[in-house]
Amino acid sequence: MQRITEPELMDEAEQALAYAMADFAEPNERFVGYFETEFPDLQTGSVLDLGCGPGDIVLRLATRRAGLTVHGIDGSAAMLRFASESLHESPELGGRVQFIEGLLPGATLPLPAYDAVVSNSLLHHLHDPDVFWRAVREAGAPGAAVLVMDLFRPESAAAAQAIVDQYAANEPEVLRLDFLASLCAAFEPDEIRAQLQAHGLDGFSVRTVSDRHLLITGRLPPR
Numbered sequence: 001m002q003r004i005t006e007p008e009l010m011d012e013a014e015q016a017l018a019y020a021m022a023d024f025a026e027p028n029e030r031f032v033g034y035f036e037t038e039f040p041d042l043q044t045g046s047v048l049d050l051g052c053g054p055g056d057i058v059l060r061l062a063t064r065r066a067g068l069t070v071h072g073i074d075g076s077a078a079m080l081r082f083a084s085e086s087l088h089e090s091p092e093l094g095g096r097v098q099f100i101e102g103l104l105p106g107a108t109l110p111l112p113a114y115d116a117v118v119s120n121s122l123l124h125h126l127h128d129p130d131v132f133w134r135a136v137r138e139a140g141a142p143g144a145a146v147l148v149m150d151l152f153r154p155e156s157a158a159a160a161q162a163i164v165d166q167y168a169a170n171e172p173e174v175l176r177l178d179f180l181a182s183l184c185a186a187f188e189p190d191e192i193r194a195q196l197q198a199h200g201l202d203g204f205s206v207r208t209v210s211d212r213h214l215l216i217t218g219r220l221p222p223r
């Protein structure tokens with residue numbers, strides 16, 4: 001199936017609400033588990049979450065590793081409203097968590113270089129994947145840990161629809177449509193390997209970790 005891009009930002013109120021209310025506990029917890037397994041020594045320092053949406057992964061990371069400062073950036077004010085509300089409910093994290101409204105490319109970040117750059121389900125939203133890999137390289141310090149999880153594109157539209165039916169049968173229609181659009185906009189593993197090579201990141205590992213997710217991990221080379 002050819003890639004079909006979808007709108008980059010999720011900035012419509014109904015869309016952001018449906019996404020923020022959906023239960024992503026299982027994949028988000030898995031994401032944090034991958035971070036802990038891949039980077040057991042990263043107990044302190046700074047982490048940037050690109051395309052943090054409603055901020056669930058930011059809050060989970062900050063909760064799990066009390067020595068980390070975790071920043072999340074997203075271009076959607078509608079999404080960040082939910083992130084701020086959740087942060088409000090966890091005042092103990094307040095000093096270590098910050099959400100930033102900013103559009104990639106070109107967003108201004110609070111720190112010049114992060115010890116880790118993570119992202120879940122942003123890459124497929126970007127029409128130009130180079131924007132994503134440039135942002136990763138620019139935000140991370142040399143040697144920074146990188147962990148990216150995303151969907152990968154199924155072989156056919158019918159296969160994409162079957163995944164939506166299997167995992168989002170009871171979700172609101174707006175979320176089901178977004179999920180289908182995301183699967184059709186996602187990259188195949190070999191396309192991502194080519195992107196990594198073009199950005200000098202060919203030492204990174206790309207592996208499928210479920211019937212719809214892939215995981216990309218590595219350490220940034222010197223700038």
Ligand SMILES: C[S@@+](CC[C@H](N)C(=O)[O-])C[C@H]1O[C@@H](n2cnc3c(N)ncnc32)[C@H](O)[C@@H]1O
Pocket residue numbers: 008009010011024050051052053054055056057073074075076079102103104105119120121122125126
């Ligand atoms: C599918 S959501 C993922 C949210 C979050 N990472 C999660 O796992 O729940 C993708 C997010 O990327 C944001 N986004 C898309 N394109 C962007 C861009 N060019 N700059 C900043 N954020 C962007 C969207 O607004 C949306 O909140």
